[in-house]
Amino acid sequence: MLDIKIEKTKNPKAKPTGPLGFGKIFTDHMFIMNYTEGKGWHDARIIPFGNLEFSPASMVFHYGQEMFEGLKAYRGDDGNTYLFRPDMNAKRTNATNDRLCIPNLPEEDFVQAVKAIVKTDEDWVPTEKGTSLYVRPFIIATDDFLGVAPSKTYLFIIILSPSGAYYASGLEPVDIWIEDDYVRAVKGGMGFAKTGGNYAASLAAQVKAHDAGYSQVLWLDGVERKYIEEVGAMNIFFKIDGEIVTPMLNGSILPGITRDSVLTLCRDWGYKVSERKISVDELIEAQKSGKLEEVFGTGTAAVISPVGKLRYKDDVMTIGDGSIGEVSQRLYDTVTGIQTGKLEDKFNWRQTVK
Numbered sequence: 174m175l176d177i178k179i180e181k182t183k184n185p186k187a188k189p190t191g192p193l194g195f196g197k198i199f200t201d202h203m204f205i206m207n208y209t210e211g212k213g214w215h216d217a218r219i220i221p222f223g224n225l226e227f228s229p230a231s232m233v234f235h236y237g238q239e240m241f242e243g244l245k246a247y248r249g250d251d252g253n254t255y256l257f258r259p260d261m262n263a264k265r266t267n268a269t270n271d272r273l274c275i276p277n278l279p280e281e282d283f284v285q286a287v288k289a290i291v292k293t294d295e296d297w298v299p300t301e302k303g304t305s306l307y308v309r310p311f312i313i314a315t316d317d318f319l320g321v322a323p324s325k326t327y328l329f330i331i332i333l334s335p336s337g338a339y340y341a342s343g344l345e346p347v348d349i350w351i352e353d354d355y356v357r358a359v360k361g362g363m364g365f366a367k368t369g370g371n372y373a374a375s376l377a378a379q380v381k382a383h384d385a386g387y388s389q390v391l392w393l394d395g396v397e398r399k400y401i402e403e404v405g406a407m408n409i410f411f412k413i414d415g416e417i418v419t420p421m422l423n424g425s426i427l428p429g430i431t432r433d434s435v436l437t438l439c440r441d442w443g444y445k446v447s448e449r450k451i452s453v454d455e456l457i458e459a460q461k462s463g464k465l466e467e468v469f470g471t472g473t474a475a476v477i478s479p480v481g482k483l484r485y486k487d488d489v490m491t492i493g494d495g496s497i498g499e500v501s502q503r504l505y506d507t508v509t510g511i512q513t514g515k516l517e518d519k520f521n522w523r524q525t526v527k
């Protein structure tokens with residue numbers, strides 16, 4: 174159990190009134206905890222949200238030793254505030270930490286810290302349908318040192334941002350660019366870790382895809398550029414001839430919590446579900462023969478993001494008949510229903526913030 178000191182702000186901000194958007198508005202408080210070699214994690218505290226001061230020599234600015242997580246707090250119709258599988262974010266934090274030589278954080282401390290900061294700013298959890306309070310925990314290396322080595326000091330910080338409904342009026346399909354030049358990650362690299370460097374590596378392809386009129390990049394494997402990996406902030410699923418297929422976790426794919434939840438639900442519903450290699454050629458073939466029935470991304474932000482079009486070189490594949498797939502819609506309704514307390518929580522995924 175962390176002993177969390179709480180210092181409340183003397184100047185609470187006005188709550189936003191217009192559309193919330195994503196990631197630009199922050200709440201009144203933040204959680205901070207220090208790590209010092211020899212002493213471990215210490216000084217857990219909740220303080221007013223504000224700027225922090227760092228030496229320009231802080232290691233995180235130079236070599237990118239950092240990790241982050243992303244989850245949401247939802248307001249239920251019953252007035253409760255809910256989190257969705259925060260224990261999974263805690264586990265993934267340590268998987269990322271191991272890869273980046275960042276010290277582990279006890280899982281129960283992670284969950285306790287998330288709940289404490291969300292409770293403190295609970296009146297910031299928006300109430301409109303589809304809205305949520307985005308929770309961003311992250312760890313940065315803070316030694317003032319230009320040598321390349323793991324830092325001996327860190328900060329674990331959690332900030333909160335009220336966020337608008339991802340879909341204004343029902344699920345909307347996105348068009349996706351299958352990138353055949355740049356790669357995001359390779360086996361043995363840090364593709365499975367939730368760390369800023371992976372995002373820095375993805376920007377050039379993202380810009381290229383945007384310029385061509387596509388909203389997201391679908392990455393191929395870093396060696397043969399033949400097998401589907403993921404969308405960079407979402408995992409990807411296909412329904413091919415009745416079978417639900419997603420790339421297996423191979424070290425270069427981020428193990429999404431939404432991905433895991435979708436696999437669990439589809440198996441529970443009796444679908445044939447496979448985690449395996451999927452080549453672009455297989456997709457093109459399936460699409461030509463009319464067997465590519467649904468394509469959707471999964472991630473905390475959108476939950477389920479149906480794909481309307483997939484582009485690979487000169488091939489533009491339209492998925493299904495352009496309407497939202499049956500499985501995509503059912504998954505969206507079920508996951509969001511569990512998250513907001515409307516549906517039975519058969520797998521014990523929901524946690525109440527008390």
Ligand SMILES: *Cc1c(COP(=O)(O)O)cnc(C)c1O
Nearest residue numbers: 405406407427429430431472473
């Ligand atoms: C966070 C993330 C995802 C989605 O993970 P969820 O836990 O479902 O939100 C997928 N890919 C990458 C690269 C990510 O960073």
